[in-house]
Amino acid sequence: RAAAKILGVKHTVFLGYEDGYLYPTLEVRKDVARQIRIHKPDVILCFDPTMRIADTYVNHPDHIEASEVVLRSINPDASTRQMFPELWTDEHLEPHKPKALFLTTFDDKGTAIDIGDVLDTKMKALMAHTSQLWPGAEDMVRGWAKEAGKRYGYKAAETYRIVRLDDGASNDDETRTRRRTARRPRTSARASARGRRTAQSARSRSTRAPRKATSSRRKRAR
Numbered sequence: 337r338a339a340a341k342i343l344g345v346k347h348t349v350f351l352g353y354e355d356g357y358l359y360p361t362l363e364v365r366k367d368v369a370r371q372i373r374i375h376k377p378d379v380i381l382c383f384d385p386t387m388r389i390a391d392t393y394v395n396h397p398d399h400i401e402a403s404e405v406v407l408r409s410i411n412p413d414a415s416t417r418q419m420f421p422e423l424w425t426d427e428h429l430e431p432h433k434p435k436a437l438f439l440t441t442f443d444d445k446g447t448a449i450d451i452g453d454v455l456d457t458k459m460k461a462l463m464a465h466t467s468q469l470w471p472g473a474e475d476m477v478r479g480w481a482k483e484a485g486k487r488y489g490y491k492a493a494e495t496y497r498i499v500r501l502d503d504g505a506s507n508d509d510e511t512r513t514r515r516r517t518a519r520r521p522r523t524s525a526r527a528s529a530r531g532r533r534t535a536q537s538a539r540s541r542s543t544r545a546p547r548k549a550t551s552s553r554r555k556r557a558r
Contacts, residue, residue, distance in 0.1 A: 338464040342457065347375075358397070360404045366420050368405050369413035373429035382406040384439040384497060403439070410437060410501070435502035440494070442480070444487060447498050452491030455481055 340348045351367050358364070372380070385403040388395050413419045415433040423429045451458060458481075459474055481492035488495075 339461040342461040342464055356398060358401045358405075360401050360408060364405050365408050365413050366423070368409040369420060370423060370427070370429065372409055372414035372434070373423060373432050376432045378435045379438060380406060380410065380434050380436075381438040381440070381496075384441050387441065390442065406437075410434065433501060435500075437499040437501060438496040439499065441497045442484070442495065444495075445497065446495035448484060448488035448490065448493040448495050450485075450488075450490040450492075451481060451494050452485065455492040 337348055349371055351364075351371075353364065383395070383399040383403040385400055385407065388400060410433070415431050417424050417431055424431070455478070459478060462477060463469065463474060478492075481494065484493040484495050485491050487493075
């Protein structure tokens with residue numbers, strides 16, 4: 337809460353799961369989906385679940401599992417009525433689909449955001465998160481930000497892989513669209529089958545015709 341207050345965050349929710357033992361169970365997914373439906377965020381930030389190791393770094397399992405939970409909570413848990421229907425029927429929480437997902441990344445494939453003017457504020461918030469600090473943590477994080485800034489021409493930067501989710505349709509709409517689309521190939525298949533039968537019939541007639549002609553020629557030859 338102290339770190340969030342420095343950043344200007346007014347509302348913080350703790351789900352109560354033990355540090356180091358997080359796993360993307362259905363219970364955890366439901367808890368996160370509930371919060372997404374309650375607060376209806378436009379943008380969600382989390383770790384990139386594919387970022388497991390680097391040359392000098394092994395990612396914490398909580399980071400990996402938390403990001404997996406977020407991805408599953410965005411789709412399908414929070415954005416469709418089919419998953420956890422009790423969130424709708426019992427708690428009256430409508431499905432919600434955010435506009436974008438920001439995944440933290442440390443490579444050159446992401447989108448850089450200039451944080452030069454707020455780097456000191458970020459570091460103050462980090463230092464207030466006392467349970468997660470170790471000697472050299474401030475220098476390391478500040479160094480990451482400055483190194484990213486150099487690559488993009490900023491004093492300091494954070495990089496994200498941005499996933500655009502706002503296409504104007506909820507996942508419920510997308511599900512119905514897929515169902516309607518799924519019916520079309522069957523209609524097309526029936527039409528194609530009729531076409532094949534017609535073509536086969538035409539070929540059968542065309543193959544029988546030469547036999548008659550051959551028979552007539554034999555009679556005339558006799």
